[in-house]
Amino acid sequence: MKIACVQMDIAFGDPETNFQRVKNYLEEAAENGAEIIVLPEMWNTGYALTQLEELADGNSRTVEFLRKFAKDRGVHVVGGSVSTKKDDGFYNTMYVADSTGELVSEYDKAHRFGLMDEHIHLEEGESLGTFKLDGETYGGVICYDIRFPEWLRAQALNGAKAIFVPAEWPAARIDHWRTLLQARAIENQCFIIAVNRIGSDPKNEFGGHSMVIAPWGEVRMDMAQDEGIGYTEIDLAEVDEVRGRIPVFDDRRVELYKKFEKAH
Numbered sequence: 001m002k003i004a005c006v007q008m009d010i011a012f013g014d015p016e017t018n019f020q021r022v023k024n025y026l027e028e029a030a031e032n033g034a035e036i037i038v039l040p041e042m043w044n045t046g047y048a049l050t051q052l053e054e055l056a057d058g059n060s061r062t063v064e065f066l067r068k069f070a071k072d073r074g075v076h077v078v079g080g081s082v083s084t085k086k087d088d089g090f091y092n093t094m095y096v097a098d099s100t101g102e103l104v105s106e107y108d109k110a111h112r113f114g115l116m117d118e119h120i121h122l123e124e125g126e127s128l129g130t131f132k133l134d135g136e137t138y139g140g141v142i143c144y145d146i147r148f149p150e151w152l153r154a155q156a157l158n159g160a161k162a163i164f165v166p167a168e169w170p171a172a173r174i175d176h177w178r179t180l181l182q183a184r185a186i187e188n189q190c191f192i193i194a195v196n197r198i199g200s201d202p203k204n205e206f207g208g209h210s211m212v213i214a215p216w217g218e219v220r221m222d223m224a225q226d227e228g229i230g231y232t233e234i235d236l237a238e239v240d241e242v243r244g245r246i247p248v249f250d251d252r253r254v255e256l257y258k259k260f261e262k263a264h
């Protein structure tokens with residue numbers, strides 16, 4: 001499966017520019033034979049959270065855009081995430097369109113990142129975020145979600161063999177990004193496909209280093225600070241092979257964990 005990771009700058013509070021940029025990248029990736037194209041977090045508006053009333057996607061523009069592109073070019077698109085306006089507030093939402101143009105996932109970021117004011121402006125998601133492409137199960141979480149191992153574990157337990165992670169992760173903590181992603185891949189024995197933005201906004205400089213990590217933990221691709229598209233081949237059979245080598249899922253002690261579970 002040929003994966004294309006789009007590592008791009010995002011124009012702050014400027015959806016028109018961002019839609020055009022994303023369209024160009026999607027075209028380029030499809031031309032180059034990508035089978036799954038992955039975008040970064042909040043690519044329509046960036047973290048212009050105080051302007052969401054005016055700028056967030058409230059009329060499914062992103063859904064129609066991704067579905068049409070996916071169907072026209074016969075390619076799966078993991079649409080990073082965009083800011084959305086729903087009935088009860090604003091969300092940070094990941095849409096996935098499969099190569100027939102069907103919307104196969106709508107996942108709202110579950111954990112709000114206080115350092116970037118998400119708890120003030122956004123609502124929390126309540127869905128799991130797993131979905132199917134070509135009969136295989138995948139997961140999707142967004143940025144700060146990777147600090148919650150139990151959340152990615154829930155996706156793995158529900159069948160995810162690869163987990164996508166769109167992000168706007170600041171350069172200042174890029175060592176956390178790499179280490180957390182590698183840990184999530186090793187402990188869940190799955191692929192992690194993580195796409196971070198580059199560039200800056202009024203408050204943060206972003207770290208790039210989009211990466212693909214294999215189920216044994218090795219980094220198969222690291223885009224450093226390069227702008228553009230990174231390509232890697234993944235084979236989900238590797239997941240079964242690694243899960244067979246060390247049967248972590250069979251060795252879990254669920255009853256023991258429950259016995260000592262404590263509320264924070």
Ligand SMILES: O=C(O)CCC(=O)C(=O)O
Nearest residue numbers: 113143144168169170173
């Ligand atoms: O957890 C972090 O350090 C960064 C998280 C973040 O930037 C986000 O969730 O948007």
